[in-house]
Amino acid sequence: MSEEKKQIEQIRQSFQTAFAGFVHLHKEIKDLTLADAESYQRELAELKTKHTGKKSELANSKKLIGRVAPEERGAFGSFVQSIEREITTAIEEAETNLKNFIADAKIERERLDVTLPGTQPREGHLHLLTILRQKIEDIFVSMGYSIEDDREIETDYYNFDALNIPEGHPARESQDTFYTTNGFALRSQTSTVQIRAMERRGVPIRIIAPGRVFRRDTPDLTHTPMFHQIEGLCVDKNITMAHLKGTVGEWLRRLFGKETRIRLRPSYFPFTEPSAEFDFSCFKCGGTGTFESERCRPCKGSGWIELGGSGMVHPNVLRACNVDPQVYSGFAFGFGLERMCLLMYSLDDIRLMFENDVRFLEQFR
Numbered sequence: 001m002s003e004e005k006k007q008i009e010q011i012r013q014s015f016q017t018a019f020a021g022f023v024h025l026h027k028e029i030k031d032l033t034l035a036d037a038e039s040y041q042r043e044l045a046e047l048k049t050k051h052t053g054k055k056s057e058l059a060n061s062k063k064l065i066g067r068v069a070p071e072e073r074g075a076f077g078s079f080v081q082s083i084e085r086e087i088t089t090a091i092e093e094a095e096t097n098l099k100n101f102i103a104d105a106k107i108e109r110e111r112l113d114v115t116l117p118g119t120q121p122r123e124g125h126l127h128l129l130t131i132l133r134q135k136i137e138d139i140f141v142s143m144g145y146s147i148e149d150d151r152e153i154e155t156d157y158y159n160f161d162a163l164n165i166p167e168g169h170p171a172r173e174s175q176d177t178f179y180t181t182n183g184f185a186l187r188s189q190t191s192t193v194q195i196r197a198m199e200r201r202g203v204p205i206r207i208i209a210p211g212r213v214f215r216r217d218t219p220d221l222t223h224t225p226m227f228h229q230i231e232g233l234c235v236d237k238n239i240t241m242a243h244l245k246g247t248v249g250e251w252l253r254r255l256f257g258k259e260t261r262i263r264l265r266p267s268y269f270p271f272t273e274p275s276a277e278f279d280f281s282c283f284k285c286g287g288t289g290t291f292e293s294e295r296c297r298p299c300k301g302s303g304w305i306e307l308g309g310s311g312m313v314h315p316n317v318l319r320a321c322n323v324d325p326q327v328y329s330g331f332a333f334g335f336g337l338e339r340m341c342l343l344m345y346s347l348d349d350i351r352l353m354f355e356n357d358v359r360f361l362e363q364f365r
């Protein structure tokens with residue numbers, strides 16, 4: 001074999017070794033990931049430049065054609081050409097395979113079955129206390145009340161003095177009320193909003209004030225140191241206890257049905273005179289005390305459910321808000337939201353409401 005032919009043979013050898021390595025890598029083409037295939041495609045392009053590009057040994061070898069004896073030139077030329085064809089064919093075949101594979105993989109990746117059912121996002125819902133609060137708010141708003149929101153950290157003046165709660169009253173003692181280190185009280189009742197609202201809006205006024213209140217109670221079945229109350233206040237000329245009974249009755253009838261009756265029992269609160277606790281006929285037994293021939297649970301067989309406190313706003317409270325008790329009178333009431341929720345859903349532990357166990361909460365949509 002001539003020297004030139006040997007050189008060509010070497011070029012062919014070195015290509016075949018390199019290509020064999022490459023082919024070995026992409027033999028199992030159907031098992032490649034799209035990213036692998038794309039990186040092999042880049043490698044193949046490098047291989048192609050190296051072995052067939054302008055600066056490749058193959059391109060260089062064409063100069064050898066001129067060096068061989070004229071009578072051998074023809075045969076040598078076609079030899080070089082055949083090697084060149086062999087190399088380019090091998091590369092082109094690999095290129096085509098990879099290109100087809102990549103195209104198919106892309107189509108597969110973008111395949112979309114429009115007949116498949118969609119994935120539905122899990123929808124959340126409001127907390128049961130919020131649901132009940134909003135129901136009650138809606139009822140009062142429809143009766144012309146507005147909703148008043150106010151601060152949870154109060155001075156003694158708003159939490160006690162202005163509400164006619166004198167020094168020495170048990171509610172003022174610190175075992176009931178949380179105090180901040182600089183002497184502010186966490187409000188222990190929403191009645192504070194009565195004062196704030198009258199100062200801000202003057203009279204006549206009709207508001208309800210839902211909100212958090214805080215008391216130094218150890219958590220148990222019926223106590224948590226934070227709970228919610230809803231306060232109501234109506235002040236105008238000629239407001240009487242009849243308006244109180246009518247309003248509370250209307251609200252509870254809308255919530256529990258039109259057969260619901262209410263009753264007021266004489267009581268004492270510093271900020272009302274006279275004061276009364278209000279009860280309503282049990283929503284479960286209809287006031288009979290018996291449900292499915294057993295002692296009714298929510299009302300404990302009494303037929304009545306005790307809900308909250310109420311009364312005619314004390315003249316001292318009106319005076320503290322610059323309202324003349326000779327001209328204006330009003331009623332107020334307040335009750336705990338958690339207690340109402342416990343009764344309505346027959347729950348026996350108030351703490352369930354704040355543990356945020358989704359399995360519990362999901363039952364009350």
Ligand code: DAH
Nearest residue numbers: 189269309310311332333334
């Ligand atoms: N603030 C009272 C409590 O926390 C409830 C209450 C009683 C509110 C009588 C009132 C009322 O507005 O008139 O126990």
